[in-house]
Amino acid sequence: MKRATKLSLAAVAGWMLAITALHLGLNFDWAAYRNEQLPEAERKLNVAYIPVT
Structure with missing residues (x-):
């Protein structure tokens, strides 16, 4: 491969x-x-982003 192609792939x-x-x-x-x-x-149970115990 050419150097430019390798450089492009690395980028x-x-x-x-x-x-x-x-x-x-x-x-x-x-x-x-x-x-x-x-x-x-x-595990913690979250209902509507509120932890439920």
């Missing part, structure tokens, strides 16, 4: 990595993800 891959990292940092609900990883007996 696209870097851009996608940066956008993915920003999305996960700003838009992803990590609390909900961690809640899903807990055993069912320990």
